Amino acid sequence: MSSAILTDTICALATPPGVAGLAVIRISGQNAFLASDEFFSGSVKLTSEVDHTINYGWWVVDGARVDSVTATIFRAPRSYTGEHVVEIGCHGGSFVTDQIVSSLLNAGVRLAQPGEFTKRAFMNRKLDLTQAEAVADIIHAESRIGAQTAARQLSGGFTRRIAGLRQHLLDVIGLLELELDFSEEDVEFVDRSSLRSTLQSIIEDVDATAASAHSAEVLRSGLHVAVVGYPNAGKSSLFNALLGRERAIVSDVPGTTRDYLTETLFIEGYSIHLMDTAGLRETEDQIELQGIRLTTSVIEESDLILVVNDLSINRDHSMGLVRDIEARFPNTPVVTVQNKVDVIEATLPPYPVRSVVCSAVTGQGLDKLRLLLGDHVKSTTSGVSDVLINARQAQLLRSIASHLRSALAGLDSGLSSDLMAVDIRSAIRLLGDITGESWNPDVLDTVFSRFCIGK
Ligand SMILES: Nc1nc2c(ncn2[C@@H]2O[C@H](COP(=O)(O)OP(=O)(O)OP(=O)(O)O)[C@@H](O)[C@H]2O)c(=O)[nH]1
Ligand SMILES: [Mg+2]
Structure with a gap:
C-alpha cells in the first residue's frame, strides 16, 4: 500500500437516485480535474483553481x-479518498445525473464499484x-444511538484501543527477547508475575470487547x-397499541394472526x-x-420475548x-405481559x-411497558462505548484471546520465552488484521461489499 494516487479515475452518484432537490456526483482519481474541466464551464478551470473551493x-x-452546477x-x-476529488452538485432527478455521469464515462472515467471510494x-x-466498517455502519444506522456510536468509531476510538493493546504486547515481546539474548547466562529479566498479570488483563480486555458483539448488533x-402467547390474549392489540396505529387485525376469534408482522418503533433513540x-x-x-412454526423461528431470532397473558x-x-x-430458549429473557387489566376489578x-x-x-400500563423496553435495550447495550464490534472483528478477537491464553499457560508451565513469543506475535498479527x-x-x-455505489 502506498499513498500514491491510484491509476484510474472513478465516478458515481453519491446521493440516492430518483427525484430530489439536489444530487452529488463524486469523481476521484488522477484525472478528476481534467475530466471535469472537459464539461465544467465556469469563470475558472478547476485544474488551476485554489484547493478546497466551491466553484459555480x-x-x-x-x-x-x-445543468447549472x-x-x-x-x-x-487532502480529500476523502486521498486522491484528487471533485464533487459535482447538481439538481436531483435521474435525467440530469445520468447525463453528467454518462459524459464522464465517455471521457474515460470508470463507474465506481460499491464502496470503492472508501x-x-x-x-x-x-x-x-475498522473506520471503513464504521462508515458502513453510519450509512446503515437505523437509530440515533447506533449512528452516534458508529461516529465515535469513525473518529478512531477503536483504532486507538487496538494500538494500545498492540503496544502492550510489543512491550511483552521486548522483555521476552531481552531474556532470550541472555539465556546463556540463565537470567530472568522479566518479573514473571507481573508478566502474568499484564497478559491476564489484556485477555480480559479482549474477551470483553469480543463479548460486546451481541450488544453492538443490537x-x-x-x-x-x-x-407471543396463547390465541386471543391480545398480542395484536398490544402490538397496535405500542405502534400507535391499527397495523394488525384484531378480533375475538382465536387464531386471527397467521403470518407474523414486524414493525419498528423508537424508544429513547x-x-x-x-x-x-x-x-x-x-x-x-x-x-x-405454519404460523405457529413461524412463531418458533421468530422467537429464535429475538432478543426479548413478551408473553402476553389474558388476565x-x-x-x-x-x-x-x-x-x-424459558426452558427452550434459556438465553433469551422473557417478560410476561398481563393484558386486559381493564376487565379485572380486584388489585x-x-x-x-x-x-x-x-x-x-x-x-x-403501556408507559411501563415502554419504559421496560427502553431499559432492556439500554442494559443490553451498556457495554458498548466507542466500538460497534462486528462478526469479523469478534472472531479475530477470540483468536487473539486464545493465543494469549496459550502464552499464559506457557508462562505457568515454565515454557521458554521464545515459544511464548510465538503466540504473542500471532496475537499481534491478528490485531493488524482487525485494523487492516x-x-x-x-x-x-467482504468489508466493502456492504457499501453502496457512491460511497
Ligand atoms: N378488554 C380488553 N380486551 C382486549 C384487550 N386486548 C385485546 N382485547 C380483545 O381480545 C380479543 C383478541 O385480541 P387480539 O389482539 O386479536 O388477540 P391475539 O392475541 O392477537 O389473538 P390471535 O391473533 O388470534 O392469537 C379482541 O376482541 C380484543 O379486542 C384488553 O387489554 N382489554
Ligand atoms: Mg393476533
Whole structure:
C-alpha cells in the first residue's frame, strides 16, 4: 500500500437516485480535474483553481447546457479518498445525473464499484479497516444511538484501543527477547508475575470487547422483540397499541394472526423491532400450524420475548407457556405481559416472574411497558462505548484471546520465552488484521461489499 494516487479515475452518484432537490456526483482519481474541466464551464478551470473551493458553473455536453452546477475540489492527499476529488452538485432527478455521469464515462472515467471510494481511502491510509466498517455502519444506522456510536468509531476510538493493546504486547515481546539474548547466562529479566498479570488483563480486555458483539448488533440493527402467547390474549392489540396505529387485525376469534408482522418503533433513540405472531395452541388447521412454526423461528431470532397473558381468564393461565419458552430458549429473557387489566376489578397480588400489567384497549400500563423496553435495550447495550464490534472483528478477537491464553499457560508451565513469543506475535498479527494493517483481498471484498455505489 502506498499513498500514491491510484491509476484510474472513478465516478458515481453519491446521493440516492430518483427525484430530489439536489444530487452529488463524486469523481476521484488522477484525472478528476481534467475530466471535469472537459464539461465544467465556469469563470475558472478547476485544474488551476485554489484547493478546497466551491466553484459555480454550467455542465456542458456537446455544446448543450445540462445543468447549472457547483464543483467542489479537493486536491490529493487532502480529500476523502486521498486522491484528487471533485464533487459535482447538481439538481436531483435521474435525467440530469445520468447525463453528467454518462459524459464522464465517455471521457474515460470508470463507474465506481460499491464502496470503492472508501476502499481507496483505506488503501491511501485515510481510514483503517475498522473506520471503513464504521462508515458502513453510519450509512446503515437505523437509530440515533447506533449512528452516534458508529461516529465515535469513525473518529478512531477503536483504532486507538487496538494500538494500545498492540503496544502492550510489543512491550511483552521486548522483555521476552531481552531474556532470550541472555539465556546463556540463565537470567530472568522479566518479573514473571507481573508478566502474568499484564497478559491476564489484556485477555480480559479482549474477551470483553469480543463479548460486546451481541450488544453492538443490537445497537446497529435494533432490538428484536417477539410478542407471543396463547390465541386471543391480545398480542395484536398490544402490538397496535405500542405502534400507535391499527397495523394488525384484531378480533375475538382465536387464531386471527397467521403470518407474523414486524414493525419498528423508537424508544429513547433506540430502534425496537416488534414482531406480532400467531397464537400458540394445539390445532389441526394447516395454515395456523405454519404460523405457529413461524412463531418458533421468530422467537429464535429475538432478543426479548413478551408473553402476553389474558388476565380475564386467569393470572397464571400462561405460566406453563412461560416456563416452556424459558426452558427452550434459556438465553433469551422473557417478560410476561398481563393484558386486559381493564376487565379485572380486584388489585393483583405480586406475580412470581418478571411482568408488566396493562391493557391494550385502555392503554393503562403501556408507559411501563415502554419504559421496560427502553431499559432492556439500554442494559443490553451498556457495554458498548466507542466500538460497534462486528462478526469479523469478534472472531479475530477470540483468536487473539486464545493465543494469549496459550502464552499464559506457557508462562505457568515454565515454557521458554521464545515459544511464548510465538503466540504473542500471532496475537499481534491478528490485531493488524482487525485494523487492516495486514489484509487480503477476500477480507476487503467482504468489508466493502456492504457499501453502496457512491460511497
Ligand atoms: N378488554 C380488553 N380486551 C382486549 C384487550 N386486548 C385485546 N382485547 C380483545 O381480545 C380479543 C383478541 O385480541 P387480539 O389482539 O386479536 O388477540 P391475539 O392475541 O392477537 O389473538 P390471535 O391473533 O388470534 O392469537 C379482541 O376482541 C380484543 O379486542 C384488553 O387489554 N382489554
Ligand atoms: Mg393476533
